[in-house]
Amino acid sequence: MDPSEVEFLAEKETVKIIPNFSLDKIYLIGGDLGPFNPGLPVDVPVWLALNLKQRQKCRIVPPEWMDVEKLEDMRELERKEDTFTPVPSPYYMELTKLLLNHASDNIPKADEIRTLVKDIWDTRIAKLRLSADSFISQQEAHAKLDNLTLMEINTIRAFLLDSLNCMYKLRSNLQPGSSKGQFTDY
Amino acid sequence: MSDADALFDDGSDANQDDSQEDVMTPAELIAKLEEAWLNEKFSPELLENKSEVVECVMEQLTHMEANLQRVKKGDAKASVHRMEIDRIRFVLSSYLRSRLQKIEKFFPHVLEREKSRGEGDPSLLSPEEFAFAKEYYANTETYLKAVALKRMPPNLQTVDMLKAVPEPCLDSFVFLRVKERQENILVEPETDDQREYVVDLEEGSQHLMRYRTIAPLVSSGAVQLI
Numbered sequence: 051m052d053p054s055e056v057e058f059l060a061e062k063e064t065v066k067i068i069p070n071f072s073l074d075k076i077y078l079i080g081g082d083l084g085p086f087n088p089g090l091p092v093d094v095p096v097w098l099a100l101n102l103k104q105r106q107k108c109r110i111v112p113p114e115w116m117d118v119e120k121l122e123d124m125r126e127l128e129r130k131e132d133t134f135t136p137v138p139s140p141y142y143m144e145l146t147k148l149l150l151n152h153a154s155d156n157i158p159k160a161d162e163i164r165t166l167v168k169d170i171w172d173t174r175i176a177k178l179r180l181s182a183d184s185f186i187s188q189q190e191a192h193a194k195l196d197n198l199t200l201m202e203i204n205t206i207r208a209f210l211l212d213s214l215n216c217m218y219k220l221r222s223n224l225q226p227g228s229s230k231g232q233f234t235d236y
Numbered sequence: 237m238s239d240a241d242a243l244f245d246d247g248s249d250a251n252q253d254d255s256q257e258d259v260m261t262p263a264e265l266i267a268k269l270e271e272a273w274l275n276e277k278f279s280p281e282l283l284e285n286k287s288e289v290v291e292c293v294m295e296q297l298t299h300m301e302a303n304l305q306r307v308k309k310g311d312a313k314a315s316v317h318r319m320e321i322d323r324i325r326f327v328l329s330s331y332l333r334s335r336l337q338k339i340e341k342f343f344p345h346v347l348e349r350e351k352s353r354g355e356g357d358p359s360l361l362s363p364e365e366f367a368f369a370k371e372y373y374a375n376t377e378t379y380l381k382a383v384a385l386k387r388m389p390p391n392l393q394t395v396d397m398l399k400a401v402p403e404p405c406l407d408s409f410v411f412l413r414v415k416e417r418q419e420n421i422l423v424e425p426e427t428d429d430q431r432e433y434v435v436d437l438e439e440g441s442q443h444l445m446r447y448r449t450i451a452p453l454v455s456s457g458a459v460q461l462i
Binding site: 051055058059071073074076078079080081083097098101185189190191192193194195196198200203207210211214215218221 | 262263266270277278296297300312313316317319320321323324326330405407408409410411423424425426430435441442443444445446462
């Protein structure tokens with residue numbers, strides 16, 4: 051899956067905005083939005099929030115977890131634990147990137163947040179590499195991946211799955227008379 | 237444009253795929269489409285077609301577009317509606333495209349499965365996809381004949397497509413999220429000195445395992461590939 055498609059899915063998450071215009075309720079196929087009144091916060095999907103922001107029609111309220119103190123706690127916990135800790139949003143990385151790139155003037159301490167989220171991401175990816183390594187070396191057939199986000203899975207997907215397929219093919223060809231690997235892919 | 241909600245009632249009778257979901261809200265319909273999109277993207281084999289969902293989504297889109305035609309230019313709401321339509325259309329075309337890619341990749345096996353399917357079983361392909369697969373088969377055959385086969389010795393002039401084209405590899409690993417709790421899923425051992433064992437799949441948990449083990453759960457909707 052292309053990372054931009056994961057970002058596409060992240061854009062469906064809702065975020066609070068404070069509009070500076072007024073508009074009646076909008077009846078979208080995916081649900082109703084609004085009504086919009088200047089100064090009154092309202093929940094909209096991220097794709098709309100970013101569009102309105104680019105046209106300078108609103109101010110984005112950062113999600114609660116996008117806060118230096120909370121993220122620092124998370125970073126500590128993530129470094130202390132061996133397993134993956136629960137993340138505040140299944141799209142924490144994508145949302146941070148989208149909101150910071152397009153609305154950094156609405157987010158206090160944007161640079162610190164960027165660094166913190168990057169630190170959390172790096173710690174988690176390092177753990178992910180380690181566990182993928184032990185998954186392969188122990189020749190496991192099942193792994194539980196709770197608390198991993200789609201973007202994290204996606205960074206390792208192509209490499210891990212292709213390697214597993216290759217190893218499977220090599221192994222099944224070792225057993226004489228097995229036709230399993232014969233007509234499989236590439 | 238406020239009749240966008242009401243419009244679904246006209247299309248819902250075409251949507252009784254499983255008898256349990258007679259009426260879906262448009263939002264649920266879009267969620268269904270997205271599920272189907274991700275499942276199709278990540279499963280190694282072609283899944284059952286979801287033509288009811290595709291048709292209903294198309295109907296929603298055309299209806300909304302027809303409504304937008306009547307709106308005067310520069311309307312703030314119209315631009316939001318257009319953006320939503322574009323997003324839905326992207327998912328829809330990506331879904332259909334990934335199905336076509338699989339049909340092109342596995343066409344003899346897809347046609348074979350379609351042939352051996354029993355009376356009354358749900359069809360793997362939509363009528364359009366079936367026509368596409370048949371045509372693709374015929375064209376490939378003609379092409380191979382014209383380019384190489386007819387210059388071969390007579391005993392080598394036929395080719396068995398089922399053997400010539402790779403089968404989908406059902407033993408690939410997939411990532412999945414559990415939507416309905418499942419018990420006693422058998423995990424086959426990787427090597428001979430390991431034992432098989434069973435796992436329970438808790439609702440909301442995520443796993444990495446072989447597609448073959450959980451293929452029925454994907455088509456029943458109990459797990460979502462991610």
